[in-house]
Amino acid sequence: MPQIFSPKADGLARLTIWGVAIAVVVALGVTFLLMRSPYATAVGLVRDQPVPFSHKHHVGGLGLDCRYCHASVETSAFAGVPETEVCMTCHSQLWTDADVLEPVRESWATGAPIRWQRVNSLPDYAYFDHSVHVAKGVPCEACHGRVDQMPLTRKAEPLTMSFCVDCHRDPAKRLRPKSAVFAMGWSTKKSRAELGHYLMKANGIQTETLTDCSTCHR
């Protein structure tokens, strides 16, 4: 009886078995990493905006407070995106001829709103409330990153469920005194752990209910 398989077949068989095994492990690993990578979470995402608004210039350079434009951040779930009127408060005086500001002037003139492209987006079934986070000392920077260093707004954090839950379990490491909530790049000389512990107490934050599903989903 002649051999059905050539001597190479054994090598091939071993290669297949190990290959499949390794491929499965690698595929799982790659998927695991990919789901946490910017590819899936869109960290670093920048969108074309009608006006190339620079937080770097306005916040980092001019030192505008976040609340000047995002006015409802302390009172509403929605932080608020400035009305054309807010832009025009300054830009009716400054850079009145700048080409990049043409859409703003046009909006002001015609009454047609500026259509911004959302960068930080949560699914509709996740309910996030800016006001309560701000009130409890969660800084803007925790989710939005160093916007004072962003010439164009980009997504700074993955904003996945684990990202949220991570902080809801242990907010202490991110909490700041209320005066520093809107600050960028703030740091403290005190012990971070001690400060966090103190703020948790002072703000009456109980983590127990923070990981309840109904906290964010309803």
Added chain:
Amino acid sequence: MTTAADSSLHAAEPGSAPVVADRGLSRDVSDVVLERPTSRAWLIWALASLALTMVFAYAILHLFIAGVGIWGVNTSVVWGLALTNYVWWIGIGNAGTLISSMLYLTRQDWRSSINRFAEAMTLFAALIAGLFPILHLGRPWLFAWLVPYPTTMGLPPNFNSPLVWDFFAIAVYLIVSLTFWYIGAVPDFATLRDRARLRRQQVFYGILALGWRGSAGHWRRYERAYILIAALATPLVVSVHSVVGLDFAASVAPGWNEPIYPPYFVVGAMYSGFAMVVVLAAIIRSAFNLHAYITERHFDLMGKMMLFGALVLGYSYAMESFIGWYSAEDMHLSIVVYKATGDYWWVFWSLIACNVVIPQALWFPAARRRILPLVVIAILINIGMWLERYGIIVFTLSHGHMPSGRADYMPTVWDWALTIGSLGFFLLLFLVLVRLVPIVSMHEMRKLLRGRVQ
């Protein structure tokens, strides 16, 4: 290659049971696969089952596009035929491994004739059974959330849920059954490899045989592994249907919340499984002329097993009703009365007839040894067991605690399409399989027969 001298060894007429020559055995069984005599009957069956498979596929496609609303399920009876079929198929899927492993452990040699296709039946039935819980989901594409894997949500599945237990039980059962079946078939693949004369058959079976050489050492390790797996598979089978029973027993619904469910489900599974094996055995035996290997004695023994099942089930039904009365819990009693006299009284009485009353005919040897009555009884048992599962779901769900929440259930054409279609798919898989894999375990038959030859 073969010579006249070779075949003269221990030659005997095939079919003149019980004296069967080794060589004749290998040839008889292998030829079914290698020569593939395509009978008209096979073609008709294959085409019919292919058509039903298309129905199955279309019913699934439509389900995914339109949603489970196409079924008759409603706010009260949230489960319907999908889960009836699931329990029924998993029940059938239990028998193969049960026959194979349990009878193997108890050294019931006669199992060798039937274990191979019974295991295949298990595989296919479990495969189809496993489909139904997924199909029945409102959002089947999220099925993967039952698997514990690291998600970006950071959420594990709920290990308290009987459905997660189900998932583990069925997935494990499928893998173990496949392993068990495949390991059992490896030496036979070697036989086919060596008997094959066509290159593609040699390669095909050669790959499957893994280079099996039948060395004494191979055999020794092989048999050790086989008995270990059999010993593990037996409790696994019991656990699988117990877990299915827990889907119901772990609830608070009247009529489900009963500790008898797990054992009663296991017996029911074995019962319907044996009935299905009888039907398949009868078909295979006549289709491939394997009267020598699947004998009347086999049918007789399986008939006795079914009779045993009928008695245990009868006892279970009686206990269910008795406990309903004995517990003095009015809802419990109410459901017992509802079963027998309510909207679905015909289901209840039909299942009693099919599962308990009619199988009593098996007390008579004539009913066990003659194929026709036995097959008729087996088919009735399968129908009865399907009705039992249907009843388990609709009795309780249409008659819950809340009077205002009581509503009827009426399956729609899509429910039936999926039910009938799954039967077709099962048949198709089986019909294809019998032409690819030896349907009787040759190496076990050889071992069984060698004593008689000498």
Added chain:
Amino acid sequence: MTEPRPRYLLNFADETALKSALDRLPSDKLEIVDAFLPFGDEEIAERIGAGRNRLNLVTLVGGLCGAGFIFALQAYSFLVAYPFDSGGRPSLSWPAFLIPTFEIGVLAAVLAAAIAMFRANGLPRYHHPLFEVPRFERTTQDELALLVRSLDGSYPGGRDALLSFGATSVSEVWE
């Protein structure tokens, strides 16, 4: 590498013939390398000293590892990864965990047994010198065979002498 020495495959028509040959083969001249059977036979394996294994232990260890892993995973999931209240069940609801533990334990044990068996048997092995031997194919059907090796170069009398031990055929096997 030593110089190639021929090995002989002795085919037997049945078990009796093979067993009597085993009794008669001169062990000082011939080494019984292996036996090939169409069915398992513990006695022959024992006589030629083949196939001893520790599958029982491997299976046990495999099963325990699988069960331990899944139990630990469940406990980790509920105690650490995301503790939650499901119908008032305790976080470490071990009775519920036992079912996946059992299932995965069985799975791991079965896979351990299967993989260990194939590994110990050196399978898959698609190319093998024995497959060159035409008569070898009968060993998966209706004949039994012994593979013997002469201890000193070549067996006196060669094939014909070997036939006298009751073999129906003798084939030379070259590495």
Added chain:
Amino acid sequence: MSADKHTLVDRLSRARQSGAKGPSRRTALKLMGATAAFSSLAGCVPPREEIVPYVDMPEGMVPGTPLFYASVSPTTGCGVLVESHDGRPTKIEGNPDHPMSLGATDAASQADVLDLYDPLRTEAVHRDGDLTSWGDFVASFRTRVRAHREQSGQGLAILTGAVRSLTLAGQLDSLSETMPEAAIYRHEPISDAATRAGAARSFGEPALPFPHLDRAEIVLFLDANLFAEPTTGVRHARDFAARRRARGGAGDFNRAYAVESETTTTGASCDHRLALPPSGIDRFAHALAARFGIGPEAGMDSDPADRFLDQVAADLDGHRGRGAVVAGRGLPAEIHDVVNRINVALGNAGTTISYLPPVDPGLDTLPGLAQLQDDAFAGRIDSLVILDCDPIYSAPDPERMRAALEAVDVTVHHGLYLDATAKACDWQIAARHFLEDWSDVQAADGTVAICQPLTRPLKGGRSVHELVALMAGDAVTAPHDLVRRTWQNRFEQEGADGGSFQERWRKVLHDGLVPGTGFTPIAPELAPAPPASSDASMPPKTDGLEIALSPDPFLWDGRRAANAWLQELPRPVTRLVWQNAMFLSPHDGAALDVSDGDMVRVKTNGATIELPATVQPGQAVGAASLHLGFGREIAGQVQNAQGVSAFSLRPDTDTWRLTGAKISKTGDHRPLLRTQHDFDTPDARTSEIVSLADYRALGPKEREEPPESLYPERLDDEGYAWAMVIDQSACIGCGACVAACQAENNVPVVGPEEIARNRDMHWLRVDVHQTPDETPETRFQPVPCMQCEKAPCEPVCPVEASVHDHEGLNDQVYNRCIGTRFCQSNCPYKVRRFNFFDYAGDPIQEAEQTPTEPSLLQALKNPDVTVRGRGVMEKCTYCVQRISAARRDAKVDGRALADGEIKTACQAVCPTQAITFGDKNDPGSAVSQLREEPHEYALFGHLGTRPRTTYLKRVVNAAPDLASDGHDGSEESG
């Protein structure tokens, strides 16, 4: 769920669902506020979403935070507060300051907000069905009106329903002044004519009796379904329930009797109910009057009725000045007269009953539909303007009405819908929904509330005030100016005590009502009794079935027929949806050989209708009841193919009873569309009752310990622990809670086909339990999610979509749900609801919907509640969005939540305040105290589920002499 909203699968399903239903026309909602437009992109880049800020934000607005505006519903006259999210009105609440609301609304008012976004509403102006413009209409109509004006209005006619707006009334008055020859007609299909006429007989002027049920100790309802009245029902229910609160072992209880044909919410809420056919009710009224020396001596003809009469008479006699006899609109004027005289004789008139002048005196003084038809045929009408009524639908003879319209030269229809009348008219002008319009509406007690718009007209509708101003040749046409002018004039007449007009006006708008506008009751001074003819006082027993007509409690006269929420809102007692049916007593059902769903043919007054019958235990023998308001044609569709209009059976618009009708079985069968099939109470666990005497004998609460659990306690006494207690003594089964829940929680409508498959979506249902007697006792039990502490639904969910939170809520996480439905199969209360199809796509009213063009109905959705997609289980959440909002507000302020700060939607709307919600860990909270009540119980508490929703048993103040009848069910307790 929006995450899945745009998957191919769902879109396909939507297409499939909408294949046969609904118009496909849609309009993009152009909101000034922030809206998000979606478009999907392949790959991992998140979908593009836009943020569209205001150019110039209105004052006082905070994006993402709802605002409440006071307004008023023109149908009910009850003040409302409307919740608006970024310019989108989404929810209506009652105005606590308004005397007819006191913070609650009826069920139908909850659904008003759906009409605002209804895609079926007609748009702008059409001429003979073709779209044209308001400008064209004005150009064409102005010359015509000018011509009429020159002839002092000759040939001009206006048809309206009841006029509840003072501004409109004033406009019509001034129009009549300038054009004295112009004819103004009234057509109110559901009229109080007999009630007013009865008062006119008794007191010499038309009036409507207004019982103060909080003052009455003995109440007798004579065919009076008072709680279902749109204008006064909410207040009556509140007053009634105030006298039925069993608390702390005591209870200041009234005793209520009802004599009625059909089981109504009012009758079912009484302690004793006697079922009589209409003629029997008349007889009962006369017999009762006779006991107090009014009219000839009479008795009833059966023993139970006699005993009932004896007891009622004795009770009323024993509580002179503290009782009330109330007669329903279906009774003839002479019975109203008799009842008024009884109340005067007992000293109830003026103390427990006020007699109020009708809101629209025109109903008594102006000609009606019959006159209009005659005038039209006589050629006396050249131009007819119909203001928001549908006479072709509601006229006794639709064909005559249609012919009358054809006989008129130019007809103009002003209304919300393109109904049969609009189609028969030359001009169709879209009216404004009240949430788009300025107006002022007078409630039944006279209180005027200002209706202010929350959005611009979504369909380009025109205000009725503007249209009438155009006819009157008024220089002012803007509705705001017209309404403002009315009040400026009035305030000026009243004098300047209230400060400047601007200040007063601002306050009126803010508060939602004009103070001091309530009616002064008329003095109940009896006119001499008209000579009673013997046959009038004792109506003869008629042969055959008497048909009793009544308005559907939700659709009323059909004006809300297009409202899918109301069509699908289970009717009290019968739990029928999407259809009306003929109610027969079991006795009459057997005599006609019909059972539930058998079709019957009704022939009378030259009209024939066919509709299914339902055999209702509790229905009076000899009476067949039928509801009006169904079967109206709107936008070319009959609004509910299953419902049938019964208006055509009436000989005239004031007739409520039909005798001599031929009722026969057709042989067809059509299964009834209802959301409950089994009404029996199998055991005491579901809806036990307790008699008042037994209740008073109950000691302090000995908590019935739930069965032992093997599991440790996971919920502790720290933090909030939400709980709800529902008082079954107070519940009248009106269904307002169900409608409020639907509006608050984006609960979809499924349509009659799905209802027929037993798939309803209401998170909260009002179960009806009836004792299996011949004269059954009906009990209502609202069933929301029980929020079990040991919830059976949770451990069976494989993915923790159903899971407990630390405050005791049984969370349902829609985005996690994979749709196994195991939770519902394991829920003993069956409170969970499954999206078998993509119901949120609204298959009833919507066709295909593209992501770039959001449908108008999407704007109705409460943005704080996830819209559930196909294949997802949903259920009552205790309005977790309200809990969360209140909790976040409290957290921002750094304080704890106060008791009563959170009101669930069902609680807020409940007219009888039967629902209490709060923190059970706070021993001072209302809910904690109710949980200590001796008659508090858990539904199926023996199952060990430990529900957080518990009930107070219905306490019945049975009359001792009638208790043995089984009406009160006191034997069944225990």
